[in-house]
Amino acid sequence: MNDYYLTYKRGDSIKYVSHLDFVRVFGRAFRRAELPIAYSEGFNPHPLLTFALPLSVGYTSECELMEFVMEKELETEEIKEKLQKAMPIGIEITEVCKGKTRMKKLDNALYIVKAESIPDDLSEFLSLDSILIEKKTKSGIKETDIRADIKNIALKDGCMEMLLSAGSRANLKPEVVINAMNKYIDGYNSGECEYHRKQILDGEFNPL
């Protein structure tokens, strides 16, 4: 099998495209680039693309990771160049490599949150034993404790850097943490926020 993976950035102009639509953008880009991507079997064949971690609508990112399979072997530089040309504005392919990734080991993600207002001190919030938020499920509203999924929050350059659980085991979105901060930190009001994914990491916090 001709396994490849690539990394890319998602810019501001394309941040409102949903994950499902984004999958289709990639499928069509391969077709336009006339790169022989491999398809699944069956009545409705779809291109063999695997995304490490969906990105929420409204977020930007510099660390997106995707695996794909080609029908034949090609130079990675050629793939990168052709694919980039076939992409809409706002997607920058940073690297194309041969082989598989460790994406199954994905366990954490690092986000940068730019808020209108930033709390002076987070130590009290981070020392809480439990942080309860209300979560909408099919059966109604449920209370969930997100404390264990907040690995760290640091203040840096006027932004918040949030290290949170990510992936199929547990996934916490930074906007949920912001809601919790608004609820738990006395007098705090974040205002409008911008979210950016900076890194995806494994369970030992090593970047993927």
Added chain:
Amino acid sequence: MNKNLDKILKRVQKASRYTGGELNSVVKNPEDVSIRYAFAFPDTYEVGMSHLGIKILYHILNQREDTYCERVFAPWIDMEEEMRKENIPLFTNETQTSVKEFDFLGVTLQYEMCYSNVLNMLDLAGIPLKSADRGEDDPFVNAGGPCAYNPEPTAEIFDFFTMGEGEEVIGELMDAYIEWKKSGGKRIDYLKRIAQIEGIYVPCLYDVEYNDDGTIKSMTPNCPEAKKTIRKRIVSDLDKVTYPDKFIVPFSDIVHDRANIEVFRGCIRGCRFCQAGMIYRPVREKSPGTLVCDAKNLIESTGYEEMGLSSLSTSDYTKLPELTDKLLELTEEKRVSLSLPSLRVDNFSLDLMQRVQKVRKSGLTFAPEAGSQRMRDVINKNVKEEDLINSATLAFNGGWSNVKLYFMIGLPYENEEDIKGIADLSHKVVECYYESDQTNKKRAPSVSLSVASFVPKPFTPFQWAAQNTMDELSEKQLFLKNQIRNRHVKYSYHQSDVSVLEGVFARGDRKLNRVLIRAHELGCKLDGWNECFKLDAWKQAFSDCGIDMEFYTRSREYDENLPWDFVDIGVTKEFMKNENEKAKKAVTTSNCREKCSGCGAASLCDKKEGCVCYE
């Protein structure tokens, strides 16, 4: 991105439909152009982006170096609410520029029920609703599309209309704009200048007088520049006219998300209820060579997985076998599926569908339109009962078990027997399934019966006919429902109130402009969406203006001045009258290829240019 806008986009559904940036959307520096043209489709992005006309004109305008054409659609309710709250005026997808800053706002009018959206979009843009109230800095608000053929119900809203096909005339309008700008004239000077271009109608240059009974006494030009009649524009040779080599590829799902090639314009059939069949005459085909080239360009530039053929009746394309052979070669190589709408079901097309779809068998659609032979002759739908039964048998033998049947009720000269015939015919189709060679008879057949209410349209032989009232239509729907005695027939019908309103505006006059504005004030918008349609508000708008809907649904005499009489579509009024008389006697007319009926459309042809009328 604008901060305020960014804030509200986070709160609305499917925000990517407002932000542009799709593949093949055009990027220009607005500073570098002389004309900024906002092209509006007055419905949601999903509907508008599925429309072929917008793609063609977007492409043609943007080919000009001096022009930047951008798109704008009606925002969905949640977005509109946020925009009004944050004072964000209507903006274009490409550059998020306020529409009010543009030189032109061009609107395509595809169906009457979008009129309220036009007003709502003008209001959101901060542009005065009425042409007369616009100032020197406002854009020229203009319209085209099939509803523009009767421009009178929106004549006070739009500054001008384009009658017919826009590919050539839009360039003339832009050239005239550049010259007018240089000359430093007033707004009215531009309008008078373009009033002299064939196909352009400037309503403020005409005065309408009424008789005591509300009918039109006269319509007269009030300045020398205005023409007495406005003749529609057509493109003679479709092989020579520009067709986009790129389509914008939306991020989100839209109604028709595929590459489309336009096979031909016009229709040879001459069904008497059908406006498209008259206004797009004469028939003009593209050659298979051009079409395959169009198809190849689009597949390569879009990456689409599906390709569709566009025309009023695919089966009437004279070179269909040659075209489909060539297209299938291309689509198989590129892993593109071919979709073939409006095919008449016969041996050839079933064979074709087998080849195209391989294993998957979606439903087949038949449109007998009327239930009895007499009624089918009245409407000149040249389909016999045995044709339908043969087609259905072929389909069932071929392994299909789902068919859809389209009918209309409320047609002129209709009686109970004709409606009952719809139920009878559906039952016969079900029987047909059990008598067919369909091997898997354990599976039950499904016959979906879709029944629309007839709406009399201008420029059809039925333009003089009375339209059924809402009560009459509901009664007929119920009558038909009670006639259906087979559980395999699933019956669905359109809302009769929307059909009546559609009919009122289709054959309306200038007096309806007031009603539209009032309806807008009362919150009418997105009338094509069931969840948004407000019948009570519309009724109130009519009563507030002292206007009776029944004035517009009534039957007309031949000698009445119709609001659209000043528009010349090539097909003559004499021909329509003749067709209506034949309808009364249930006499049919041959299609254009069998025998020319002298409709008048041949006068639009320039034989040297490859335009063919089947004389």
